Amino acid sequence: MTDLYLGPGCRAALPGDAEAIATGIWMRPSPLWEHRLVVAGCWRALVIGEPGAMSADWEGLLDAYGRGEGLALSRIPGVHSGIFWREGHSAQGWWRDRFGRIPWQHRCAPDFAASTDPDLMSVLSGADGLNLLRIGDFLAGGQANDRADFALNVERLRPGEVAYLGAHTTLTLQSWWRARPGVGSTSRPTPQRRAEVAHRLRAHLERGALALDEPGSWLALSGGLDSATLLGLSPHPAKTRTLTLDLDPGERRRARALAEAMGARWEPLPIETRWPLRLPAQHLSAAGWGPHAHPDLGWFSDALSQLRSRLNEPLLTLVTGHGADDALWIPPRVWLDDRFEHLAPRDLLAAARHLGLSRLSAPALGAALQRLGLRAAREHLRPAPAPTPPWLLCPPYASPAGIEPASRRFARFRAARQHTWNWELIMRSLARIARQANLRLLTPFLDAEVWDLSLELSPAELVEGGRQKAPLRRLGRHLPSEVRRRPKLGSFDALVERGLADKELNRALRLMTHSQLARHRVIHEAIFQKALADYLARPLSGPPWRGSWEIWRTLAAELWLQNQSRWAAADVT
Numbered sequence: 001m002t003d004l005y006l007g008p009g010c011r012a013a014l015p016g017d018a019e020a021i022a023t024g025i026w027m028r029p030s031p032l033w034e035h036r037l038v039v040a041g042c043w044r045a046l047v048i049g050e051p052g053a054m055s056a057d058w059e060g061l062l063d064a065y066g067r068g069e070g071l072a073l074s075r076i077p078g079v080h081s082g083i084f085w086r087e088g089h090s091a092q093g094w095w096r097d098r099f100g101r102i103p104w105q106h107r108c109a110p111d112f113a114a115s116t117d118p119d120l121m122s123v124l125s126g127a128d129g130l131n132l133l134r135i136g137d138f139l140a141g142g143q144a145n146d147r148a149d150f151a152l153n154v155e156r157l158r159p160g161e162v163a164y165l166g167a168h169t170t171l172t173l174q175s176w177w178r179a180r181p182g183v184g185s186t187s188r189p190t191p192q193r194r195a196e197v198a199h200r201l202r203a204h205l206e207r208g209a210l211a212l213d214e215p216g217s218w219l220a221l222s223g224g225l226d227s228a229t230l231l232g233l234s235p236h237p238a239k240t241r242t243l244t245l246d247l248d249p250g251e252r253r254r255a256r257a258l259a260e261a262m263g264a265r266w267e268p269l270p271i272e273t274r275w276p277l278r279l280p281a282q283h284l285s286a287a288g289w290g291p292h293a294h295p296d297l298g299w300f301s302d303a304l305s306q307l308r309s310r311l312n313e314p315l316l317t318l319v320t321g322h323g324a325d326d327a328l329w330i331p332p333r334v335w336l337d338d339r340f341e342h343l344a345p346r347d348l349l350a351a352a353r354h355l356g357l358s359r360l361s362a363p364a365l366g367a368a369l370q371r372l373g374l375r376a377a378r379e380h381l382r383p384a385p386a387p388t389p390p391w392l393l394c395p396p397y398a399s400p401a402g403i404e405p406a407s408r409r410f411a412r413f414r415a416a417r418q419h420t421w422n423w424e425l426i427m428r429s430l431a432r433i434a435r436q437a438n439l440r441l442l443t444p445f446l447d448a449e450v451w452d453l454s455l456e457l458s459p460a461e462l463v464e465g466g467r468q469k470a471p472l473r474r475l476g477r478h479l480p481s482e483v484r485r486r487p488k489l490g491s492f493d494a495l496v497e498r499g500l501a502d503k504e505l506n507r508a509l510r511l512m513t514h515s516q517l518a519r520h521r522v523i524h525e526a527i528f529q530k531a532l533a534d535y536l537a538r539p540l541s542g543p544p545w546r547g548s549w550e551i552w553r554t555l556a557a558e559l560w561l562q563n564q565s566r567w568a569a570a571d572v573t
Helices: 008-013 051-055 058-066 118-124 132-139 191-213 225-233 249-262 296-310 324-328 332-341 345-355 357-371 375-381 406-419 421-437 448-456 470-475 481-485 492-499 505-511 525-536 548-572
Strands: 003-006 019-022 025-028 034-040 043-049 079-086 092-096 105-107 113-115 161-165 171-175 217-220 241-246 265-270 317-319 440-442
Touching (some): 003 079, 003 092, 008 118, 034 058, 113 118, 132 421, 132 548, 191 217, 191 225, 191 317, 191 448, 191 470, 217 225, 225 324, 241 249, 241 296, 249 481, 265 296, 296 421, 317 421, 324 448, 332 406, 345 357, 406 448, 505 548, 525 548
Parallel strands (some): 217 241, 217 317, 241 265, 317 440
Antiparallel strands (some): 003 025, 003 113, 079 092, 092 161
């Protein structure tokens, strides 16, 4: 991945292959992303992103920015980041795209430094200590949206933000883009409206699926609806190369049947599913990225290395369905609340068939209290929820539930999620996969127009006939019926369940014997040990336990902390 370095503080830890671009600006180029140096009068810009974005009228855009017409540079589709400056002036600016594909971090003392390379920032911050509040937020799910990073004195630039560094190292941070919550219509969507949404979604996704026709491109195919839709939108599905992480027999069977039905080339990749955190070496070189946030990181690296070893052709691009859930999935409880609020009997009958009557009782009670005007009193009298997870000593602040319609609460949640640390760490995981495998990772669902469309949709438009992701299901009518009718089977808990499926009791207990989290008073060690033992003793034949994701985060944070200490000691010696 092309890395950018800005400020005199970077000089002490610059990689040997970094190239000087201007005073205090360096770049380490990579074939994964294109870059372009733009000159327009006294203005300069260095932009990185997709190949198609490099052909834009950058000189005109930069000239317009110099006349004070706003940060037009960052709004070009396919541009992930960049730096702009004025020749002969010390003031500089840089921005991050609205999804945060490339991480930006900065520190202001002792000398200013900003970079897209978290490893460099960890070298500069090795003696500054850890931000324990950030670690606690990670354990609780990463819902905070502040800028403070895992190292003290380091901050992130949030997705959709731009930073300006003045002549006297005065740093100003602003948003060049912010999601606006669109509640959508409260009435039941008509067939014409559903068809219009599906048509617009197809047009946006087809642009991203064009990459599947490029040499060296592969699609990560799970057998689910998201990746199946991308395969169906490929210019030539029968010529598309697909791979499947062989984690589950059912997933392997579904992916194989889908590939055969579409005539696509299919490569199953057997993966050691036991605890992807089993390779500490991956974390020794990842001190600045934060804890291991997603199990995919441990599996994709092995899978792509295995695929490369058997290919007689280059592996250049991996296309995935990441982002589809964020754009087009709604928590069932929120959808049920909305349908009860609007007294939609047909939708509720469909939900009863798919979810069962027991799932409808709590939303029905909430809707009744809302109509009687008693919901505010209920929220006032309701006891505070127990901290999650229960072993967290200092739970983060949780704002009280808002007394507003379900559709508006959901719209606000979707508009705000890209600033959360949960989103940040998932995007960092994707960036690390691309780095470690030395390939371009494309996510067609993380597209500005797809996202803008999703923010328009009401809860009723996301579900049809009791099934989630209604717009995608309409797009996939040419796909096998098993794929179109399949309910959502995966969740983070189910994914983590695979990683801990082999009962790695001794490994996990050894890791927690001298717990850094406990030493820093972030967790209560005894409570966690009991929860871990209870988890590992449960019947394997049962459903996924809803606490497995909390256990995963705790083990991941512990391993990161222990390797952080080893890495810092090695750096000192």
